[in-house]
Amino acid sequence: MDLANRVKTLTPSSTLAITAKAKELKEQGYDVIGLGAGEPDFNTPSYIIDAAEKAMRDGLTKYTPSGGIPALKEAIAGKFKNDNQLSYKSEEIIVTTGAKHALYTLFQVLLNPGDEVIVPAPYWVSYPEQIKLAGGNPVVAKTMEDNQFKLTAEQLESAITVKTKAVIINSPSNPTGMMYNEAELAALGEVCLKHNITIVSDEIYEKLIYTNDEHISIAQLSDTLKAQTIVINGVSKSHAMTGWRIGYAAGNEKIIKAMTNLASHSTSNPTSIAQFAALAAYKANNDATNEMKQAFKKRLDTLYNLLIAIPGITCIKPKGAFYLFPNVQQAVKMNGFTNVDEWVTAILEEEKVALVPGSGFGAAENVRLSYATSIGLLTEAAKRIDRFVRSRKNI
The missing domain is CATH 3.90.1150.10 (Aspartate Aminotransferase, domain 1)
Structure with missing residues (x-):
């Protein structure tokens, strides 16, 4: 076969x-x-485990809305407002079975056969594979070690073709641990706006920074960049919840709705118990x-x-x-x-x-x-x- x-x-x-x-x-x-x-x-912190146990004992073990329970989406919106000064409605957020699933689903609804996504290298191993599974072509833009492995606006501009649909920005980065500053993000954002390119901003490591540098989401820089960006995040790294599989995406309502519709035919919904655990994670202090x-x-x-x-x-x-x-x-x-x-x-x-x-x-x-x-x-x-x-x- x-x-x-x-x-x-x-x-x-x-x-x-x-x-x-x-x-x-x-x-x-x-x-x-x-x-x-x-x-x-x-x-995983004990208060999160306790919340999951309570959810099970309270009978919260049934199907949930495909895009996530309303309370968790509200908590995620609150997190964006408090941490990133970003305002999202619940309709602009989808809860997924891990951040990896958020990326997978996004590429499935965003890409048509032959569409190109610019992937700065070094990159997380799943980016190119997920793009290919969606029928797209990953265009690898090799960054330089003497520039801390960060994509420059000039490199981005030179990689763009008529087929370019999106670019991935991962900050802090897996595998390099490097971060983009505000000026670097602004320069990249200017190129993306000029060519009408969707920005996929993977921010899963946002809470794990060991210098005085501040995490900045490219979506924070302007309303136009926010409208052009899909932010990917989750609780896996920040709250030691990798196995719970709760991630999310936030951005354009049309894209989020399409992702939610697709999820309804693939996973049905993220695990109910894990969602209540993630809710406890975002309700507590850090x-x-x-x-x-x-x-x-x-x-x-x-x-x-x-x-x-x-x-x-x-x-x-x-x-x-x-x-x-x-x-x-x-x-x-x-x-x-x-x-x-x-x-x-x-x-x-x-x-x-x-x-x-x-x-x-x-x-x-x-x-x-x-x-x-x-x-x-x-x-x-x-x-x-x-x-x-x-x-x-x-x-």
Whole structure:
């Protein structure tokens, strides 16, 4: 039985693949340190778990509206107003089964066959695949490391064609942890308005920033940019709720309605219990988020200092998210490998440290390391990588 053409070109998620391989080795009894997972290692705060239990005991286990329960949409609107100075009506918000599903559904309703979406590289692994599944063509715009991996207005302008429908902006970024400032966003926004391009603003890491830089949504800059932008967010990273699968999109009412109609024929609705848990997350203060953020800041500082001391590895210190994205090309050459993927595989097999090769993110000279684990494990992982590099230094 043959498969549909739309799935034949899909590339498996490199992050999930490396996590699965690490898990397999662990189950075989090996002491594996996994730095591939894109999720906090903290448990969901207890007040959120309590709210979910109460929802179950209160019988709130039935179907909900496809676009999310009204109370949660109101809470999300309140979050936008308080955090981003943005006003959205409930009709301009859809609650989805994770932010990934919000992106998937958006591309399905936005793209026609042949439409192009500009994807700055390095990029999150699912952007190009979701665009292809919607019949669109991802147009990769390679950013420069000396510009902190950020797309410039000039690069955006040069990538635009008559087929360009949208551009993705991810700030803070997965995998680089870099952030756009107001001037950079304004310059990109000017180009998008000039060419009538939809802006997909993925802001899922907005709460995880470790510098004095302020998160700015491009939708905040003007009413015209707000009208041109679909904001993607969720509770997965901010509240350690990755498995609860609650994300959302906000923007143009026509697009949100189309997304809601599509969701009604795919997922029916996000899990009812998870929605009430997310409602509790947004009703409470940010103490749990701040505690997690402080821990990530310490881990970032620790791992970064250890990593840049390893021969052949250079790294720009990220401002947000919970990843380091070092350039390891010199270490790879020094160790006698032809590419980063081979080097990463050897480290996993010999030192039992799981890294994600940058090839899956459109950056073949880099690797992604998640510091969403304990300082003890991060220190040990850096020690093993250092030992691997130095032991093969003269090969």
